[in-house]
Amino acid sequence: MPLYDPAHAFVPYPDAAVPHAATGPLTGLCFGVKDLFDIAGYPTGGGNPIVLALSGIKTRTAPTVQRLLDAGARLAGKTVTDELAFSMTGNNVHFGAPLNGAAPDRISGGSSSGSAAAVSHGLCDFALGTDTGGSVRAPANHCGLYGLRPTHGRVSLEGALDLAPSLDTCGWFARDVQTFARVADVLLQPDTAPLPPQVRLLRPLDVWALSSPAAVAALEPALQRVQAVLGQAQPVQAQLDSFEAMYWAFRYIQGREAWMTDGPLLERYHPPLGAAVRQRLEWSRTVTDTQWVPATAFRQRFRAHLAALLGNDGVLVMPTMHDIAPLRADSEEAVEDYRNRSTESLCMAGLSGFPQLSMPLATRAGAPLGLSLLGPAGSDRSLIALAERIAASS
Amino acid sequence: MPLYDPAHAFVPYPDAAVPHAATGPLTGLCFGVKDLFDIAGYPTGGGNPIVLALSGIKTRTAPTVQRLLDAGARLAGKTVTDELAFSMTGNNVHFGAPLNGAAPDRISGGSSSGSAAAVSHGLCDFALGTDTGGSVRAPANHCGLYGLRPTHGRVSLEGALDLAPSLDTCGWFARDVQTFARVADVLLQPDTAPLPPQVRLLRPLDVWALSSPAAVAALEPALQRVQAVLGQAQPVQAQLDSFEAMYWAFRYIQGREAWMTDGPLLERYHPPLGAAVRQRLEWSRTVTDTQWVPATAFRQRFRAHLAALLGNDGVLVMPTMHDIAPLRADSEEAVEDYRNRSTESLCMAGLSGFPQLSMPLATRAGAPLGLSLLGPAGSDRSLIALAERIAASS
Numbered sequence: 001m002p003l004y005d006p007a008h009a010f011v012p013y014p015d016a017a018v019p020h021a022a023t024g025p026l027t028g029l030c031f032g033v034k035d036l037f038d039i040a041g042y043p044t045g046g047g048n049p050i051v052l053a054l055s056g057i058k059t060r061t062a063p064t065v066q067r068l069l070d071a072g073a074r075l076a077g078k079t080v081t082d083e084l085a086f087s088m089t090g091n092n093v094h095f096g097a098p099l100n101g102a103a104p105d106r107i108s109g110g111s112s113s114g115s116a117a118a119v120s121h122g123l124c125d126f127a128l129g130t131d132t133g134g135s136v137r138a139p140a141n142h143c144g145l146y147g148l149r150p151t152h153g154r155v156s157l158e159g160a161l162d163l164a165p166s167l168d169t170c171g172w173f174a175r176d177v178q179t180f181a182r183v184a185d186v187l188l189q190p191d192t193a194p195l196p197p198q199v200r201l202l203r204p205l206d207v208w209a210l211s212s213p214a215a216v217a218a219l220e221p222a223l224q225r226v227q228a229v230l231g232q233a234q235p236v237q238a239q240l241d242s243f244e245a246m247y248w249a250f251r252y253i254q255g256r257e258a259w260m261t262d263g264p265l266l267e268r269y270h271p272p273l274g275a276a277v278r279q280r281l282e283w284s285r286t287v288t289d290t291q292w293v294p295a296t297a298f299r300q301r302f303r304a305h306l307a308a309l310l311g312n313d314g315v316l317v318m319p320t321m322h323d324i325a326p327l328r329a330d331s332e333e334a335v336e337d338y339r340n341r342s343t344e345s346l347c348m349a350g351l352s353g354f355p356q357l358s359m360p361l362a363t364r365a366g367a368p369l370g371l372s373l374l375g376p377a378g379s380d381r382s383l384i385a386l387a388e389r390i391a392a393s394s
Numbered sequence: 395m396p397l398y399d400p401a402h403a404f405v406p407y408p409d410a411a412v413p414h415a416a417t418g419p420l421t422g423l424c425f426g427v428k429d430l431f432d433i434a435g436y437p438t439g440g441g442n443p444i445v446l447a448l449s450g451i452k453t454r455t456a457p458t459v460q461r462l463l464d465a466g467a468r469l470a471g472k473t474v475t476d477e478l479a480f481s482m483t484g485n486n487v488h489f490g491a492p493l494n495g496a497a498p499d500r501i502s503g504g505s506s507s508g509s510a511a512a513v514s515h516g517l518c519d520f521a522l523g524t525d526t527g528g529s530v531r532a533p534a535n536h537c538g539l540y541g542l543r544p545t546h547g548r549v550s551l552e553g554a555l556d557l558a559p560s561l562d563t564c565g566w567f568a569r570d571v572q573t574f575a576r577v578a579d580v581l582l583q584p585d586t587a588p589l590p591p592q593v594r595l596l597r598p599l600d601v602w603a604l605s606s607p608a609a610v611a612a613l614e615p616a617l618q619r620v621q622a623v624l625g626q627a628q629p630v631q632a633q634l635d636s637f638e639a640m641y642w643a644f645r646y647i648q649g650r651e652a653w654m655t656d657g658p659l660l661e662r663y664h665p666p667l668g669a670a671v672r673q674r675l676e677w678s679r680t681v682t683d684t685q686w687v688p689a690t691a692f693r694q695r696f697r698a699h700l701a702a703l704l705g706n707d708g709v710l711v712m713p714t715m716h717d718i719a720p721l722r723a724d725s726e727e728a729v730e731d732y733r734n735r736s737t738e739s740l741c742m743a744g745l746s747g748f749p750q751l752s753m754p755l756a757t758r759a760g761a762p763l764g765l766s767l768l769g770p771a772g773s774d775r776s777l778i779a780l781a782e783r784i785a786a787s788s
Contacts, residue, residue, distance in 0.1 A: 008664055014450040049443040056408040057451055094443040094488050096666050105565040270402055272490050 001077030007099040009118035010077040016041025018061075019217050023188055024072025029179065032079040032118040032127035035113075037062040038159040039078065046161045047081040047092050047111070062159030064128065064170055064187065070147035071186040076124040079114025083277045084262055085130060085163045087111055087313050088138045088339050093274040097328070102144035103367040104359075106325035107335065109139035112173070116143040119173045126174040126183050132163045133254060134346035136171035137358045137372070139219050141221055142325035144360040144368030145173045145181040146387065151377045152353030164257035167250075167350050172304075177359075177384070177391045192378035193312060199375075199386065200314045201230045204238035207318040214364055215323045221282050222361035222371045229393045230386060233317055239249050240305040243344040245298060250347035252295035255284035276336060294389045310376045315386065320358040320370030321345065348374065355380040359387050395471030395559050401493040404471040404512035410435025412455075412719050418466025419580055423573065426473040426512040426521035428505075431456040432553040433472065441475040441486050441505070444665035456553030458522065458564055458581065465580040468714045473508025477671045478656055479524060479557045481505055482532045487668040488661035491722070495537035496754075497761040500719035501729065503533035506567070510537040512569045520568040520577050525556045527648060528715075530565035531766070535751040536719035538762030539567040540574040545771045546747035547582050558651035561644075571753070571778070571785045578778050586772035587706060593769075593780065594708045595624045598632035598724050601712040604739050608758055609717045616755035616765045620711055623787045624780060627711055633770040634699040639692060644741035646689035649678035672732060678764065693745050700746045704770045709780065714752040714764030715739065742768065749774040753781050763787040 001010035010032065018041060021027075035045045038058040045052035061069070067074065080095045082088070090113035091097040100108040108117045112129025116139030119127050129136045131149040140147025148171045155170040162168060172187070174180035178192030203223075208216060227233055237247065262281060265271065273281065310316070321342045326335050349356035354377050358370035373383045395404035404426065414433060415421075429439045432452040439446035455463070463469065470725045474480070474489045484507030485491040487519045494502040495514030502511045506523025510533030513521050525543040534541025549564040556562060566581070568574035582714045597617075602610060622626055633640065642719065656675055667675065703711070715736045720729050743750035748771050752764035 011447045012444060012663060013447050043447075045443070045447065049439070049446060050406060050490075052443060052446055053405050053407050053437075053439065053489075095447075096444075096664055269406060270490055272487055289759055 005123060007101060007117040007121040007123060008096045009079055009081055009098045009114040009121065009123060011035050011045060011095060011114070013042050013078055018069065018075045020069040020074050020325070021072045024070065026068060026182060027072035029125040029182070030074040031068060032076050032115050032124045033065055034127070034129045035078040035081050036117050036130055036161040037065050039075070042078055044161060044170070047083040047085065047095055048271055048273070049094050050269050051265070060159060064156050064321055067186055068374045076118065079118055079127060082111030084350050085111040085132065085135060085161070086277050086280055087274070088134055088342065089335050090139065092211055095310055100143050100325065103325060104140070105326055106142060106367055109142035109325055111135040112139050116140065116145055116173055119145055120173060124194055125179055126172055128170065128172050130160065131169050131171045132167045133250065133343060133350050136173065137320050137346060137356060137370070138342060140173055140358040140360070141320040141370035142368065145175060146360060147171060147173045147358045148176055148380065148384070149299060149349050149356045150188070150380050151355045154380060162261045164254045164261065167254055168258060177387050178374050181384050181388055184381055188381050191316060193376050195315065195379050195382035196313050196374060200311070200380035201227065201231055201233040202236045202309070202314050202316050203233035204318050205235050206237050206239050206243070207345050207348070208242070211319045211322045211339070216371055217318060217370055218364035219362045219371055223317060225361070225393060226390055227369065229390050231234050236309065238306070238309065238316060238348060240302045246302060246347055246351060247344050249295040249298040249302070250343065252287050252291045253299065255287040256292045259284040259287065276332065303352045306348070306354060307376060311363045312376060314376065315383070316374040317370050318374065319345065320372040323365050324369055353377060355383055357383045357387055359390065395457040399517065401495060401517060403473050403492045403508040403515065403517060405429050405439060405474055405489060405508070407436050409471070412469045414463040414465065414467045414468050418464065420462060421466035421600050422577060422744050423519040423576070424460055424468040424470045426470050426509050426518045427459055428509050428521070428523045429472040429475050430441060430479055430524055430555040431459050431522060433459055433469070438555060441477040441489055442665055442667070443488050445478070445659070445760065450573065458550050461580055470512065473512055473521060476505030476507055477668050479526065479529060479555070480652060480674055481507040481668070482528055482736065483729050484533065485670065494537050494719065497536065498721060500536060500721055500761055503536035505529040505720055506533050510534065510539060510567055513539055513569060519573055520566055522566050523562065524551065525563050525565045526561045527644065527737060527744050528780055530567065531699050531714050531740060531750060531752045531764070532736060534567055534754070535714040535764035536762065538754040539569060540571055540754060541565060541567045541752045542774065542778070543743050543750045544582070544774050545749045548774060556655045558648045560651060560731060564698060571781050575778050575782055576719065578775055582775050585775045589709065589769060589773050590707050593624055594680035594705070595621065595627040595628045596703070596710050597627035598710050598712050599629050600631050600633050600637070601739050603743070604637070604735070605716045606714045609763055612758035612763055613713055613756045613765055617711065619755070619787060620765065620784055623711070623784050627712045630703065632700070632703065632710060632742065634696045640696060640741055640745060641738050643689040643692040643696070644737065644745050646681050646685045649681040649695065650686045651706055653678040666764040670726065677745050697746045700742070700748060701770060706770060708770065709777070710768040712766050712768065713739065714766040717756050718761035718763055747771060749777055751777045751781055753784065
């Protein structure tokens with residue numbers, strides 16, 4: 001890790017010798033890796049001391065990390081994750097709360113908290129995270145970074161700790177879109193469903209209605225800019241049913257899988273957990289078949305609905321989250337409420353498995369706000385290319 | 395660690411190959427080691443996730459642990475410690491609260507919580523702990539074990555994390571005095587100040603007065619038994635000044651040294667800490683020269699006073715603590731109050747550096763109570779020999 005880490009972004013493991021290619025497309029860049037990914041010579045802590053103790057020193061490096069090393073990028077270190085990646089606050093009771101480089105009085109967001117903190121403080125050029133329910137997009141929104149939740153399954157999570165495998169994705173952060181795109185060139189194969197040069201921009205009114213009026217106002221100039229580049233946005237409704245139905249479908253699926261992932265750990269080792277994570281896992285344990293089965297059916301219908309809405313050229317433009325990050329001084333209840341409200345818009349990409357790219361194009365009250373592009377499955381690189389065009393337009 | 399750890403006594407590190415001598419005086423015994431001691435192949439966690447992360451895998455084994463291995467004892471695993479060893483409750487917010495095998499509804503005590511839990515549950519035969527202000531004696535009292543705080547400096551703490559070096563000692567636990575003595579034969583050289591066959595038993599009335607009347611009543615038969623073996627106890631006053639003066643001298647010295655030990659960690663890494671430990675360390679930071687200097691002078695005077703009282707044949711017989719362990723369900727405030735009351739009697743051995751052996755000779759309300767022998771510096775093995783005579787008398 002960097003000798004100086006004012007952001008408390010890195011887990012202070014002793015540096016292991018992690019070789020990288022001498023030259024490659026990422027030469028000159030250094031990167032952080034969320035402490036869910038195995039890296040030979042390091043343990044994998046997963047944001048929990050008992051998981052860290054159980055880990056031992058890994059002898060293999062996760063293929064996605066290896067790819068970055070093979071492309072010439074240098075490892076800066078492993079970054080703090082929210083506990084078991086099952087939180088969006090960026091406050092880990094065991095490993096601390098990494099600082100938000102764009103808004104120091106506000107939470108970084110999580111669970112890829114340390115990765116966002118490290119990039120937003122300039123301690124590395126880019127950083128890997130994971131996104132199950134918003135764990136890349138939320139910190140990207142809060143810390144003023146580009147952050148992608150890729151198409152589900154598109155970037156390998158082999159050698160990384162699971163949360164809810166049918167929802168888990170591997171994303172990353174960068175401060176600028178050029179760096180972001182360089183990483184995409186390494187991590188993503190060519191799009192399986194590239195967008196045409198002229199996309200059909202869609203403005204989902206129901207998603208925009210979730211945002212605070214102040215956030216909508218703050219995002220308006222960015223929306224205008226996007227429209228200037230990509231063409232006028234057509235107003236649509238994104239929801240199949242209600243946000244509430246989608247929210248619960250997401251939570252049942254996530255809960256069911258999270259309990260399958262972490263239940264054995266809890267039952268065998270009784271690890272002390274932060275109160276909110278414990279509560280969420282205890283709730284996860286209660287999810288029944290009669291909740292889960294309809295949720296998976298809803299997911300299928302929602303995915304088909306969104307695929308139909310987007311076709312092969314549609315791109316939703318919408319707020320990444322309903323507002324700027326809560327203050328660090330806010331109560332736990334306020335942050336939890338924020339989390340619940342955020343999940344409504346964040347779980348569209350989660351449930352559908354479609355890619356969503358958050359762009360740091362606005363601020364409100366001095367804090368960043370992200371505008372997102374959400375495209376059809378397999379359009380990840382096209383979305384990044386759109387972001388490059390938008391960035392170039394300023 | 396044992397495959398089955400119902401006591402949550404062990405930190406679940408992957409087992410390393412730790413060789414031990416095929417035969418020796420401890421053949422057939424297995425032991426736990428508090429997670430403050432380095433063991434090659436394991437990290438040293440010190441009860442804090444950031445300390446664990448910083449540790450890496452150790453390549454050397456602490457000499458005291460090596461001595462046990464060389465004597466034929468087999469390592470069972472590393473045991474949970476209270477955070478930074480700076481607590482006596484046995485409740486670590488990161489690694490859990492090991493269970494008390496003698497009184498499951500009561501705290502194990504700490505900071506050598508996992509070691510006492512493991513021995514009291516029969517998961518190993520003996521276990522190493524450390525005792526700065528009572529971290530062996532308190533869990534011995536609570537879990538119904540033999541536990542020694544040796545003469546300061548007599549058992550090496552090389553390769554172990556410090557708390558307050560001028561007070562830190564390395565002790566151990568066993569369920570029976572025979573096993574306890576076998577370990578003593580390995581860890582202790584012959585006494586530098588052996589007690590004569592006929593000791594002068596002293597009953598410090600002021601220490602006894604600290605105990606609850608119920609505890610005094612419960613200890614009375616044990617005291618009678620000790621007197622039957624060692625002769626009538628002569629009533630004395632143990633204090634030089636007041637318990638309050640001794641308590642503050644101890645706390646200022648401990649605080650000053652604890653801040654020297656852990657301050658750099660706190661200032662550099664801001665590790666999240668359990669609330670009580672944090673509060674204690676924040677207080678430690680405030681200890682000034684004008685508090686510390688008189689405290690060290692008081693320590694000198696108290697040591698000289700106690701040395702004069704004991705001579706070369708005196709042994710104090712007294713309650714190890716003022717009562718049985720608090721309930722696990724008790725409030726944190728109640729446990730903290732218990733800690734403060736306990737410190738008054740516990741810090742006599744701490745300040746003087748003299749050895750104190752707690753013997754599990756009584757119970758009250760179904761929970762263990764320890765009776766202690768405190769002798770002059772260098773009389774450790776003689777105290778254990780007295781305990782063997784007492785145990786044989788029943």
